[in-house]
Amino acid sequence: MKKLSIIFCICTLLLCNLLAGCGSKEPAPAADYKLRVVVTFNAMKEFTQAVGQDKIHITSLIPDGTEPHDFQPTTKTMQALSKADILIYNSTGMERWVEQATQAAANPKLVIVEASKDTDRISLTEADEIRAHGQYDPHTWLSLSCAQTEVKNIAEALAAADKTNADFYRKNAAEYNQKLQALLAAYQKKFSKLEQKDFVTGHAAFAYLCRDFGLQQQSIEDVFASGEPSAQNLAKLTAYCKEHNVKTIFVEEAVSPKTSETLAREVGATTQEIYTIESSNGEKTYLTRMEENLDAIYKSLKK
Known part of the structure; x- marks a missing residue:
């Protein structure tokens, strides 16, 4: 009877562990999994690639030769957003379609990153421009000082989404920002x-x-x-x-x-x-x- 009790306890523990495994909502990502990052246009891709390097997979939403101001999302845009982990865009004044497109993509796990957050923005003065595009000039990435803030924002977003490689992203951002600062100072x-x-x-x-x-x-x-x-x-x-x-x-x-x-x-x-x-x-x-x-x-x- 004592042996039977021990066997019963062992089986019960094994069954509990099995059920607990079956009850987990998502399997852990593979060790070689790369964050799926979508970006809007080339400058955002450059900043993101400098930070993420070989740890991420990048897709650009806006085709080369298309003005980001004028871009209209397509079915391909929706597909990319629906599968992505992170979307990195510059600002609401540059890509005004982002909010509507992300809502339509219906991807609850998508992390949306406004790269120009916390930059010192220049206000527009023309009433027609403000009505059509918002309060600020969106061309922040053409400033070497603002670009450093954008790179840091991107690094923090990648670090939060992929904690295993957080130090890697922050190190790359710091090194890239040193290059931006050196060019600025010169x-x-x-x-x-x-x-x-x-x-x-x-x-x-x-x-x-x-x-x-x-x-x-x-x-x-x-x-x-x-x-x-x-x-x-x-x-x-x-x-x-x-x-x-x-x-x-x-x-x-x-x-x-x-x-x-x-x-x-x-x-x-x-x-x-x-x-x-x-x-x-x-x-x-x-x-x-x-x-x-x-x-x-x-x-x-x-x-």
């Missing part, structure tokens, strides 16, 4: 020695970059490159370029260059590409393109 020193501080662009995407370096942009189109510039504004910009002997009109890769080329011909200037880093550009990284932007602006202002 060009702050260079721009501080220049008298001329204004440069001319196709659309007003560079207010945050200007703030980093004490510069001022004169632009053909507004912050969101919407609508046609008025004849009055073009006349004022033409007069400005002639008065200040402007020799370079910067053109963004995703904005039609026609008006910029017309202005350049009118004032005897040339056009030069400047990167908004919304789409990929071959092998050129975020850091490479930002350095090229700053070098081109510096050379255009140096006399």
Whole structure:
């Protein structure tokens, strides 16, 4: 009887353990599981890849060549969101479709990360822009100082979702931010020695970059490159370029260059590409393109 009691107790314990295992809601993720991260456009992908490296799998939602302002979610967008662990986007002013798309995707485990949270944002001043896009200029990623905040936000989101690799993400973010800070410091020193501080662009995407370096942009189109510039504004910009002997009109890769080329011909200037880093550009990284932007602006202002 004593032996039978012992056998009965052992069987009962085994059965309890088996039932407890069956009752668990989800199996533990495999040791080699990679976080499924979706990002909106190229700058967000660059920041996220720098932090996550080989520990994550990244999918971009917005195709190269498509303005994030104008993007409309598709069935493919919904499928990506429904399977993702994390969505990383820049800001509600840039990707205004995010809230509606994530609701439609109905993925209760999806972690949504606004990368520009806690950056020092620049307020818009035009009533029409505010009604259409919100209170702030969304182009925070074009600031090397704001970019450091975005990278840190991304690292903390990945660390919270994947605690095993939290130190890995934070270390990568710190190393990447050192590179951003070094580039920022180098060009702050260079721009501080220049008298001329204004440069001319196709659309007003560079207010945050200007703030980093004490510069001022004169632009053909507004912050969101919407609508046609008025004849009055073009006349004022033409007069400005002639008065200040402007020799370079910067053109963004995703904005039609026609008006910029017309202005350049009118004032005897040339056009030069400047990167908004919304789409990929071959092998050129975020850091490479930002350095090229700053070098081109510096050379255009140096006399």
